[in-house]
Amino acid sequence: MTTTDFPTTVPVRGIRTFHPRRGRMTARQTTALExxxxxxxxxxxxxxxxxxxxxxxxxxxxxxxxxIGSGMGDTTAAMAAADPGRDYLAVEVHTPGIANLLDLISQHGLENVRVARGDALDLVAGLPEGSLDAVHVFFPDPWPKARHHKRRIIQPPHVALLRSRLGPGGRLHCATDWAEYAEAMRQTLDADPGLVNAHSGFAPRPAHRPVTKFERRALTAGRPIADLIYHRR
Structure with a gap:
């Protein structure tokens, strides 16, 4: 594989909402990527x-x-398989995760999944307004230190951008295992004039969102999971 086939780096522009990670790939993942x-x-x-x-x-x-932030792709693959009437575009920067999702696409014969590598906000900015039926932001980096809160993806300007790409009635679904971030998310989403909370506060855990290994580890560690579901007016 040449560097023209797959991007080996993500351009650095201003404040990032993600932290690129290194990781080894299995032979199967390498083959899937190629x-x-x-x-x-x-x-x-x-x-x-x-x-x-x-x-x-x-x-x-x-x-x-x-x-946004599909990780190892397990959730994306499972939801896309259970939801064949919609298409799924996953965006990630972690190469092993991208390769693993590609492998899952092959294993399950998924024709309704595509994988993007790069900054999700750059991708969203290029999408037509109203072109999305839903946006999923599951377990984004909480950036727990106060000086890093500016890197969080769920903050007013980013939410306004995401909302603008949703069609009327489109859904923004966020989930986190970080209690302080969950409350900050709720306040930010409640403050957006173009979004309506589908529930009175945090949403009951939706059955359609698969339980991932990450989520199980959080629950084992005693960190409760918060889901937030909003619709565009």
Whole structure:
């Protein structure tokens, strides 16, 4: 595989909302990356806001779900398999996670999943307004230190951008195991004039969101999980 096939770095622009991690890949993941990236992969354009047409990514027109920070891809693959009527675009920066999701796409024969590598906010800025049926932000980096709160993805300008890409009635679903961040998320989402909370506060755990290994570790460590579900007015 050459560097022209798969981006080896993510451009640095201003304040990042993510922390790139290194990790080893299995032989199976390496093979999946080499074989499937050209078919299912998308490199987020280097110039923020470069138009990205979701219509050219999938062989059909269907409601589109954006999964921000798909990790190892287990949740994306499971939800896409259970929801064949919608397409899923996962964006991640962790190469082993991207490769693992590509492998899951192959294992389960998923035609409704594409994987993007790069900054999710740059990708969102390039999507047409109202083009998304849902946005999932599951267990983003909580950036727990106060001086790092500016790096959190759920903050007013980012939420306004995400909301603008949702169609009327589109859903923004966030989840976190960090109690302080959960409350900060709720306050930020409540303050957005274009969003309506689907519940009176935190949402009951939705059955359609799979339990991941990460979530099980959080529960074992005694960290409760908070879900927040909002709709665009």
């Amino acid at each position: 074989r499937l990236w050209p078919v299912h992969g998308l490199t987020v354009p280097d110039v923020p806001g470069t138009p990205v047409d979701p219509v050219v990514l999938f062989p059909r027109r269907a409601p589109l779900v954006l999964e």
